Amino acid sequence: SASDITYIPMARGFLYLVAVIDWHSRFVLSWRLSNTMESPFCGDALTDSLSYGTPEIFNTDQGSTFTSEDFTDILKDCGTAISMDGKGRWMDNVFVERLWRSLKYEEVYLKAYDSVADARAGIAAWIEFYNYERPHQSLGYRTPWEAFCSKPESTADARFGVDGLKIKQNAIEVYNLDMIPYSIPEQEQEVINT
Structure with missing residues (x-):
């Protein structure tokens, strides 16, 4: 930033x-x-x-x-x-x-x-x-x-399942309609309620 x-x-x-x-x-x-x-x-x-x-x-x-x-x-x-x-x-x-x-x-x-x-x-x-x-x-x-929400190979909609949680490239990606998607590296993973 x-x-x-x-x-x-x-x-x-x-x-x-x-x-x-x-x-x-x-x-x-x-x-x-x-x-x-x-x-x-x-x-x-x-x-x-x-x-x-x-x-x-x-x-x-x-x-x-x-x-x-x-x-x-x-x-x-x-x-x-x-x-x-x-x-x-x-x-x-x-x-x-x-x-x-x-x-x-x-x-x-x-x-x-x-x-x-x-x-x-x-x-x-x-x-x-x-x-x-x-x-x-x-x-x-x-x-x-659109650039913020996407990675080069996909869009935000394609990256997140219905439950809002998907494992991808050694990270948990969380989608909450009230927040922007973000990634948490494996070593920092914790339970997140969305």
């Missing part, structure tokens, strides 16, 4: 937007708007993203919000390796930067949000479209959601 913060211009002033994306699928796992750069809004977005599963590696820039103890402790507590871009190397987090470009040119710059509520509604609608309706050439013309 990866995360970054960007400015969202308003009719007067601006807001900060943080997003957490799945690196492989470009799926936006979570996002938050704030009028300050305090770390809690980033930590909240990170915590929400973990409901989709724990990433092996989490990449950010070296901004103070992402290097704060509050933020890094969340990652350390779940055993995620922390990766940080080199200073001034925006290409190290290119997928999030591309998300920002698309969001701004397709939504934000076309609007002059008068309120936080307007900004939140506009951004929410755009991210919903981006995640579930917008195919990406780099994903084989699948949406981020």
